[in-house]
Amino acid sequence: MPANEQNRDDLALIREAAEGAGRIALSYFRQDPQVWMKTGNSPVSEADLAADKYLKDMLLTARPDYGWISEETLDDRAATPRRRFFVVDPIDGTRAFIEGSDVWCVSVAVIEDGRPVAGVLECPARSQTITALPGQGAEQNGTAIHVSTSGVPFKVAGPGPFLKKLPEHFQQSMVAAPYIASLAYRIAMVARGDIAGTFVRPSSHDWDLAAADLILAEAGGYVLTADGKPLTYGLRNNETGDYRHGALVAASGLLMDNMLDVVAETAFG
Incomplete structure (x- = not known):
């Protein structure tokens, strides 16, 4: 399969997965989920673990030949060299999530040979889905986004x-x-x-x-x-x-x- 077509297929897959994980995380949001402290005084909630399990099950079932890199589960970078990996944070901004702030997201990317080739940030508490493909631009909810080129301050x-x-x-x-x-x-x-x-x-x-x-x-x-x-x-x-x-x-x-x-x-x- 040509690389561009593979990237598009992977983006569709990780977008669907991120949306599902976002729904799971949102079901725990502001519901006083159970929280533990990891090494380094970093929190993890039951929502992180539930979203991570969903993502891993869905993504590796669809792409069993891809590697896995996630904040919440053991990855296989050292054990199994691969060209493509899923790179996942089931809830980026866990502290904000626990505190009830809506600024958190599910982050999922596919990397090939060390660089991202598909990426999605699913932000369900803000009803935002932000995506990108190489050479195709970046979008939020289907509308192109760009860095700022003007404005003071x-x-x-x-x-x-x-x-x-x-x-x-x-x-x-x-x-x-x-x-x-x-x-x-x-x-x-x-x-x-x-x-x-x-x-x-x-x-x-x-x-x-x-x-x-x-x-x-x-x-x-x-x-x-x-x-x-x-x-x-x-x-x-x-x-x-x-x-x-x-x-x-x-x-x-x-x-x-x-x-x-x-x-x-x-x-x-």
């Missing part, structure tokens, strides 16, 4: 110390965006033009980023490492020895260049 998200290191002319035209617990949704806000860019703290994971990365790329922006390179998914970080990413920037244009300078100074200075 513009909003930038991220740690205060990073924002304060931006050049003075940017700081004079900038306001700090409110904190968004869901990293995937925050990057989608850049893709949608709600905010101009966001810094990403070190230690994010593939499941936080893969779908949103493709969405932003198709909307006219980028997610880049401190040395200005696109991310490669499914591989160990040579510096940390695990699968976490270092500090990142999600933005576009001249702002991207200046944000990268800040991250590079922090990472390499």
Whole structure:
């Protein structure tokens, strides 16, 4: 099957799966679900686990030859090398979900040879479905979305110390965006033009980023490492020895260049 056709088929599959997982998660939303704390003081709820099980059962039944990368279940990256993987976060923004905030989403991507080739963010509490395919643009609920190319003041998200290191002319035209617990949704806000860019703290994971990365790329922006390179998914970080990413920037244009300078100074200075 040609790659473009395979990507379209995979997007249809992961969109259907994400919608189903979103319905499951929504049934627990603001219903006081049971919550446990994982290693590193990160919460997981019974909604995360139920949505993850649904996604894994549906997706690997449909594509048994694909690999599996998820926040909530053991993946097979090291044990079974594959070209294509599902990359899943059943609820990105679990803290927000538990607190009753509607800014959370189901994030599902397909990666091939380390890069996303289909991505969807399903945001049922906001009735939003955000999708992307390589070379086909990004959409929310069927309408094309794009990064912002104008507007003052513009909003930038991220740690205060990073924002304060931006050049003075940017700081004079900038306001700090409110904190968004869901990293995937925050990057989608850049893709949608709600905010101009966001810094990403070190230690994010593939499941936080893969779908949103493709969405932003198709909307006219980028997610880049401190040395200005696109991310490669499914591989160990040579510096940390695990699968976490270092500090990142999600933005576009001249702002991207200046944000990268800040991250590079922090990472390499």
